[in-house]
Amino acid sequence: MQDDLAVIGSGAAAFAAAIAARTKGRSVVMVERDTVGGTCVNTGCVPSKALLAAAEARHVSLDGRFPGIRVTPFGVDLPRLIDAERDLVGALRAEKYTGLAAEYGWDILRGMATFSTDGPDPVLHVDLADGGTRKVVAEHYLIATGSAPWAPPIDGLAEAGYLTSTTAMELDALPASMIVIGGNAVGLEQAQLWNRLGVDVTVVEARDRPAPFEEPEVSAVIEEAFTREGIRVISGATITRTGRDRAGYRLALTGADGQPGEVRAEQLLVATGRRPVTAGLNLAAVGVKTGSRGEVTVDEHLRTGNPRIWAAGDVTGHPQFVYVAGAQGTLVADNAFDDAKRTLDYHHLPRVTFTSPAIASAGLTEAQAVEQGYACECRVLPLEHVPRALVNRDTHGLIKLVADHDTGRLLGAHVIAEGAGDVIATAVHALANDMTVQQMADLWCPYLTMAEGIKLAAQTFTRDVSKLSCCAS
Numbered sequence: 001m002q003d004d005l006a007v008i009g010s011g012a013a014a015f016a017a018a019i020a021a022r023t024k025g026r027s028v029v030m031v032e033r034d035t036v037g038g039t040c041v042n043t044g045c046v047p048s049k050a051l052l053a054a055a056e057a058r059h060v061s062l063d064g065r066f067p068g069i070r071v072t073p074f075g076v077d078l079p080r081l082i083d084a085e086r087d088l089v090g091a092l093r094a095e096k097y098t099g100l101a102a103e104y105g106w107d108i109l110r111g112m113a114t115f116s117t118d119g120p121d122p123v124l125h126v127d128l129a130d131g132g133t134r135k136v137v138a139e140h141y142l143i144a145t146g147s148a149p150w151a152p153p154i155d156g157l158a159e160a161g162y163l164t165s166t167t168a169m170e171l172d173a174l175p176a177s178m179i180v181i182g183g184n185a186v187g188l189e190q191a192q193l194w195n196r197l198g199v200d201v202t203v204v205e206a207r208d209r210p211a212p213f214e215e216p217e218v219s220a221v222i223e224e225a226f227t228r229e230g231i232r233v234i235s236g237a238t239i240t241r242t243g244r245d246r247a248g249y250r251l252a253l254t255g256a257d258g259q260p261g262e263v264r265a266e267q268l269l270v271a272t273g274r275r276p277v278t279a280g281l282n283l284a285a286v287g288v289k290t291g292s293r294g295e296v297t298v299d300e301h302l303r304t305g306n307p308r309i310w311a312a313g314d315v316t317g318h319p320q321f322v323y324v325a326g327a328q329g330t331l332v333a334d335n336a337f338d339d340a341k342r343t344l345d346y347h348h349l350p351r352v353t354f355t356s357p358a359i360a361s362a363g364l365t366e367a368q369a370v371e372q373g374y375a376c377e378c379r380v381l382p383l384e385h386v387p388r389a390l391v392n393r394d395t396h397g398l399i400k401l402v403a404d405h406d407t408g409r410l411l412g413a414h415v416i417a418e419g420a421g422d423v424i425a426t427a428v429h430a431l432a433n434d435m436t437v438q439q440m441a442d443l444w445c446p447y448l449t450m451a452e453g454i455k456l457a458a459q460t461f462t463r464d465v466s467k468l469s470c471c472a473s
Contacts, residue, residue, distance in 0.1 A: 009144035011038020013313030016329030028106035055196035147274035147314035160244035177265040183210035187271035348431035352421035360424035363412030377405040381457040408436035
């Protein structure tokens, strides 16, 4: 029996493609070697953000932001907290993954899939988890195997062992201290999460600042925020060796000043990025090429070198966001079965780091705009000029807009503030519609929302917002 679509993997890209294919009346079979649902629901977005929310609740009980409010600091029962997170993950997996597969009517085979050929045609051989094998033949195949945490080749790291953002959520007791290697999105989120639960945290970042892919002004704000909360940040550091003894971990490093140093902690968490999962698929046998990081090579339509095989999500090396994976999965179904020849435009793609304050960006940074030949005009609006931030008694943050000096067209927006992930949606709309900063300055924005900050930032291109009435911007 031949199916219309065979999908390897069961995350966002896999499910989006399968749902789209079934909506078109096509038959689908899915192969999953591990837990149904992929990274986001099982070990990524959902559990980490659930724990971040719990950690923030404890932090708010301690920060004394609002005069007249006194709260006894929350205690932390980590096993109970982890159990609640697992219950949430299990409920979402049942409702949004295994339940949907049953509702739409496709089978999920538990096992390991490997490509081979039957004459000129690609086929899948699946070693089933409960024993035996199954041959899967399809008109089209989708590789949606996602990505996995990656650790750099640091001397002694493999022997010492370490936590990842996934395995850290399996701890049954809070450590006294933790080193987090990596100061980008995942590392920053994990550092603040564990610190707010009562762990003494040190972040070690190889580049010259935390959040190294964001604007320098944003990096400065998040480093200040971490310092206020007692999180030590070591930037520009080269780790020369990692070791472990009965007292815990020790990192030998060379600092930005060239001087040697050492950092010790009870636990070590490595958050230095993720790599596509393609090992064991036997891709070369069916003419599918991979890049230097193991990513599946695809064209703009997400087709591989084999016209019947497609790839979507993290495994392609495209931006590793669940909403990218979902959009790509749907695109594959349209292109495979309708010959739609659709592509995706990533130029206004937003990204969010769920620290507090949160970091959100879309479009170009100032440096990227200059590199692309634009004559830039930029404005930075501190949150002290945003009424919502004043009401919240939290003005730690800013909004930066990058515009083309010649046309006024918005090129990029960068926000570090509470609710930044919601604020950036306004900028995404502006970028998608090629709006100018003047058009953004004239937008309707509800008063006492953080989104109003985008409008105020746009107004700084032509006026002094400090001289505006707070209720009449």
